[in-house]
Structures are given as C-alpha cells and as structure tokens.
Amino acid sequence: MAERPLSPFMKVVGIGPYRWAYTNTLSILHRVTGVALVAALLGLVIWLIGASFGRDSYDAFKPFFVSLPAKVVVSLALIALIYHFSTGLRHLAFDIGWGFEKTTARRTANLVIAAVVIVSALCLYLIFWRGTAP
C-alpha cells in the first residue's frame, strides 16, 4: 500500500506557522459534522429498513424515534447537515480558487455562521413548534 499524502495543515499542527483564528475552528467543525453525519445517514437507513419490513417492524421502532430525545438527536443531525452544507459550499469555492484572501475568508465565515443560525432556527421551529415529523 503506497503512502497517501496527509492534508497540508497536518504537517504544521502544534509546531507550525498557524495561529488560531476562528476560521480554523470553522474548518475543523466541518470535519466533526462530517463524521457525525455518517451516524445520521446510518439512522436514516435504519429507519428505512424498519419501514421496508412492514407495518409491525415499523411500529415496533416507532416509539424510539418519536420520543423527545430522538427529536433532539434528529435536530442535532439536521443542524450538522446545515453546517456541513454551508461550510462545504465555502470549501468548494476555495477549491476553484476563490475566497482565499484573509478578508474574504473571514467575511464568508461570518456569512456561513449567520446562514447556519437562521436556517437552523427555522428548522427547529418547524420540528418543535409546528410538530413536523419525524
């Protein structure tokens, strides 16, 4: 197995020229939410499998995912998705070479945070106050 290269920042963590800035945290949270979303995808698939085996198996599952803790977990997964989506768009812009300037990067970081807060608040409102399923 050939050694695959590490991401560039890994070579300088702790010792390198990188000073903390909130854009670092934004970037590491993109990874954290990405890993968390694998668990969310697993949950979605388990839900579908439960439904695919008929009414009885679905109803046996149901009390677990309509409970309040389940709603909280689903909401957290949704916020993780909204976050990963927004920062993902920002990273795609980086990939085509746009937005590397420090002022632009900070401005898009603020934009991402604002978008995540607004969209998350809207979704939480729909889930908890309007009582949308699941």
Added chain:
Amino acid sequence: MSLRAPLAKALNHGSAHAGVHHWVVQRFSALALAPLSIWLVYQLLSLPDSDYHTVVGWVGNSWNPVLLSLLIVLAAWHAWLGLSIVIEDYVHTYLSKTLLLLLSAFLNGLIAASGVYAVLRIAIRSLR
C-alpha cells in the same frame, strides 16, 4: 525523463496516482448531494406525520425511490472518501489505520447496499 531516484523507483515509492480521482469524486459527490439533501430535508419536514402509511407512501411515490437511492449511495460514497481522509490524518499506527480504513469502507458499503435494498422493497411493494 524521470527525476525519481533509482532507489525510490525500486522501493516503489511515489504517487499511487489515485489522489486526483479521490479528490474529484469527493467534490462531484458534494455537488450532487447539495440539491439532494435540500430535497430530502424539505420532503421530511413536509410529511404530515410519521405513521407507517405516510412514510411508505412517501418513499414509494413517483421518482422518490430514485432520488432516495441516489442520495444514499452518493452520501455513503462521500462519507467513505471523507472518513478515509480523516483517518489518514489522525491515525498514524499502521495496523489501526488499516483496520479503521477497512471498517469505514465496509460500513459505508453496508449503508449503501442496505439503504437501496430498503428503498426498493418499499417501492416495489407500493406498486401492487
């Protein structure tokens, strides 16, 4: 002309030539997942309740099985690529790194296959 040292060539060091493909697929799957995830969240939030008939009716409805299968496969693929990068960056022991990479590949393969299977089961049953 190659600039690689003869020893490096003999030891088979150097690029595996798989990095660009990895990078490109991760970005393309992200581009495809962007509209698909908006669609999924919108659809789920629009369900009137989470009863069996509501959910099964939604999964089997018109093109929903296609979009759902596509979303699950692409998400599992994207997750496999992303998790690989995270594991390679943070786990440096050869054995645990290899085992975790295998585990992530198997888990995401299982998610993709069983997700598509579940969607097909529901969709085909709703045809009758």
